[in-house]
Amino acid sequence: MSEGEGIEPQPLPSPQPVAITPQPLPQPQPMAIAPQLPIPLSPQQMQHVATEDIQMATAETPVTGQARMDTAWGSSEGDEDISEMASIGQTDSGEIFKQNYEPWRGELNPRWMRNWAILRHHILGIFKKGHRPWGIPTRIFLVLVFFASLSDAALTLLSSLIGDAEFHSFWGVNRDNLYGHVLGFFPRNVMYYPIVAALLVGGVISEDRLHGTSALYFSRPINRFDYVGMKYASVAFIQAIIIIFTLFLYYLTEIMAFGRGWAWIVDTFPIFLGALMGGVLLIITYTSIGLALSSVSKGKFFPGIGLLAIILGTKTLAIIVKNLFDREILYLLSPYDCLAHVGQTLVKTQPTYDQYSWTWSLASLIVMNAIALYVLSSRVSSMEVTRE
Amino acid sequence: MALENLNLDIKKGATGLLGPNGAGKSTFLKTILGLIQATSGEGTVLGHDIRTEGAAIRARIGYMPEYDALNPDMDAINQVRYSGELLGMNPIIALQRAHASLQYVGLGEQRYREIKSFSTGMKQATKLACAIIHDPELIIADEPSNGLDSTAREFMIDTLINTVKQGDRSVLMASHLMDDVERVCDDIVLLHKGKLAAQGRIEDLKAIDREIEIHVWGGASKLEAAMIQRGMRVRREGRVMRIAHESEELTSEILLCASQVGAQIRRMHEYEASLEDLFLVIMENLGYDVKSSEDLFSHPIHARKVDAPGHMGGGAS
Numbered sequence A: 001m002s003e004g005e006g007i008e009p010q011p012l013p014s015p016q017p018v019a020i021t022p023q024p025l026p027q028p029q030p031m032a033i034a035p036q037l038p039i040p041l042s043p044q045q046m047q048h049v050a051t052e053d054i055q056m057a058t059a060e061t062p063v064t065g066q067a068r069m070d071t072a073w074g075s076s077e078g079d080e081d082i083s084e085m086a087s088i089g090q091t092d093s094g095e096i097f098k099q100n101y102e103p104w105r106g107e108l109n110p111r112w113m114r115n116w117a118i119l120r121h122h123i124l125g126i127f128k129k130g131h132r133p134w135g136i137p138t139r140i141f142l143v144l145v146f147f148a149s150l151s152d153a154a155l156t157l158l159s160s161l162i163g164d165a166e167f168h169s170f171w172g173v174n175r176d177n178l179y180g181h182v183l184g185f186f187p188r189n190v191m192y193y194p195i196v197a198a199l200l201v202g203g204v205i206s207e208d209r210l211h212g213t214s215a216l217y218f219s220r221p222i223n224r225f226d227y228v229g230m231k232y233a234s235v236a237f238i239q240a241i242i243i244i245f246t247l248f249l250y251y252l253t254e255i256m257a258f259g260r261g262w263a264w265i266v267d268t269f270p271i272f273l274g275a276l277m278g279g280v281l282l283i284i285t286y287t288s289i290g291l292a293l294s295s296v297s298k299g300k301f302f303p304g305i306g307l308l309a310i311i312l313g314t315k316t317l318a319i320i321v322k323n324l325f326d327r328e329i330l331y332l333l334s335p336y337d338c339l340a341h342v343g344q345t346l347v348k349t350q351p352t353y354d355q356y357s358w359t360w361s362l363a364s365l366i367v368m369n370a371i372a373l374y375v376l377s378s379r380v381s382s383m384e385v386t387r388e
Numbered sequence B: 001m002a003l004e005n006l007n008l009d010i011k012k013g014a015t016g017l018l019g020p021n022g023a024g025k026s027t028f029l030k031t032i033l034g035l036i037q038a039t040s041g042e043g044t045v046l047g048h049d050i051r052t053e054g055a056a057i058r059a060r061i062g063y064m065p066e067y068d069a070l071n072p073d074m075d076a077i078n079q080v081r082y083s084g085e086l087l088g089m090n091p092i093i094a095l096q097r098a099h100a101s102l103q104y105v106g107l108g109e110q111r112y113r114e115i116k117s118f119s120t121g122m123k124q125a126t127k128l129a130c131a132i133i134h135d136p137e138l139i140i141a142d143e144p145s146n147g148l149d150s151t152a153r154e155f156m157i158d159t160l161i162n163t164v165k166q167g168d169r170s171v172l173m174a175s176h177l178m179d180d181v182e183r184v185c186d187d188i189v190l191l192h193k194g195k196l197a198a199q200g201r202i203e204d205l206k207a208i209d210r211e212i213e214i215h216v217w218g219g220a221s222k223l224e225a226a227m228i229q230r231g232m233r234v235r236r237e238g239r240v241m242r243i244a245h246e247s248e249e250l251t252s253e254i255l256l257c258a259s260q261v262g263a264q265i266r267r268m269h270e271y272e273a274s275l276e277d278l279f280l281v282i283m284e285n286l287g288y289d290v291k292s293s294e295d296l297f298s299h300p301i302h303a304r305k306v307d308a309p310g311h312m313g314g315g316a317s
Helices: A043-056 A065-073 A082-089 A111-127 A136-149 A151-162 A165-171 A175-183 A188-201 A206-211 A214-218 A224-258 A262-295 A301-325 A329-333 A335-347 A358-381 B025-032 B054-060 B076-085 B091-104 B120-132 B150-165 B178-184 B202-209 B220-229 B250-261 B275-285 B293-298
Strands: B014-018 B061-064 B138-142 B170-174 B187-192 B195-201 B211-217 B234-237 B240-244 B264-271
Touching: A111 A224, A111 B076, A136 A151, A136 A188, A136 A224, A151 A165, A151 A175, A151 A224, A175 A188, A175 A224, A175 A262, A175 A335, A188 A224, A188 A262, A188 A301, A188 A335, A206 A214, A214 A224, A224 A262, A224 A358, A262 A301, A262 A335, A262 A358, A301 A329, A301 A335, A329 A335, A329 A358, A335 A358, B014 B025, B014 B150, B014 B178, B025 B138, B025 B170, B054 B061, B061 B120, B076 B091, B076 B120, B091 B120, B120 B138, B120 B150, B138 B150, B150 B170, B150 B178, B170 B178, B178 B275, B187 B202, B187 B275, B195 B202, B202 B275, B211 B220, B211 B250, B220 B234, B220 B240, B220 B250, B250 B264
Parallel strands: B014 B170, B014 B187, B061 B138, B138 B170
Antiparallel strands: B187 B195, B211 B240, B211 B264, B234 B240
């Protein structure tokens, strides 16, 4: 009741002590100066409206009360329910995941272990999952060629079972057959070994370029020499299983099936070694040329087709020139012909290239390998870590 | 791009590596990975000489490349395991660590899937798992959040932050996304034309760009002219103006100008620069007319000046 409203004056009550409790001053509130909108909007809608207005308003926009307020302050009063907005971002997705960084205090093994990892990755990829993913057609073809390469061993075994000497002379171990196992033109160096090499070298380096996986190697403590050396060794090793290992099985089959003694082994072992060296030369040459082609491309098709074209194309060209002009000189351009010429010398079988010395072929092989290895090394040196 | 007169001391923790295209970021990364021989000068990474001990450096660094570096036909667990074997880890240990690393980067449930079925975010996470499999002391992340959607980007950034804070590892992060760098890193290194343009704590560098922001109503152009006349450095975007905070009396001077021209100042506050702003200011100082860092990163630019100003670490006056 305020003073002066009473009808009759009443005696004033005796003064009582008044407990004055200091009250905190009200917090300054932002002035609510936003205009009332005709339709009540949700905070999100209001925010949307304000954003649109701000985007549209420029210095030259005609001034209206609402535009002015919207531009300067936004149209909302700042009374949005923040807890409601925050809860949107905290929606539980139901996923159980706790991110814990687990330290590791182990020791890294030295260089040989890293190189072994590369070799193992490529070789085991032929046999099992989890390593280099060779294509299924490649794996099937390798198995087929492996068994096809053992055909002479199988027929040697058969001849021992039949006991026919003429049959054995046709398939058993001798100079011509040891040479033929490794360097015979048809079918082995037309349908088997060049295609095996083409399938193997096709993607070994080019796919690292394609997928950028070279960065995986070079950002590790692996140098270029180890990288290319282990790739080379792994491709050569797989070819060696097919060419050298089957040669060994062929020789072993003759010994086991016919009960050959030491005298026979001593007599034939140099021929076997000659064939083995011819096989090694073949593997080195095909691998060098194939990897050089792989290092200059970004897919497996070009290196594969390129290798086949070089091996079979130059051979075909040499045959054509020989038949037309009776000159053998162009065989020096053919890797297969050079290998065959050197191989015939090593095994000491009847030479079919008799116009020139075998040393020409050896020199040509050395030049071919040198060029291929130069291309390979220069291209691998230029492979990038940050961008390919 | 050759690096020249680059004198850097990168501290433990997270450091952002910034610079426009051609600034020398990739060259810098290759140099500290020991893959490029420095023709002059010297440097050490984790105590190893960059000229002679590249392999030792790479054994202690985890590198996450910007571009695809995964075999799409391999499953994630074996890809990460192989990356560990390439460091010299025993295959069994590498497999155990691959499981732990993929779990850490959020791919625990997808680790047996082929990488070609992965999204960009999952591939980035796999690359990070490859980088951290041996628990390196320094992780070099080249554009870790490039091309990711918002969810994957958040997760990648959180993972890097967690690696620094919980794992106590150092991260050197090269990125075009300033927000990401600002969230992860405490320090930045800004390269330009193979030279150091700026280096330091982000908070300290931001002080270069202190401004007062005002929202003006009525007579904005007059106010701008009046302020410029009084020697103030003004940047204007419509009714919002930012004035370089160069003197303590700046607030009074702005209000004085406003009263003289009859303009209303509706809001006035200290403007806290973002890393993007800082980047643009530095680039402006280097002589570029750019509107955003995107302009700078996406288009080759022609330098009017090559060196950064002296107070930013460069050679120009």
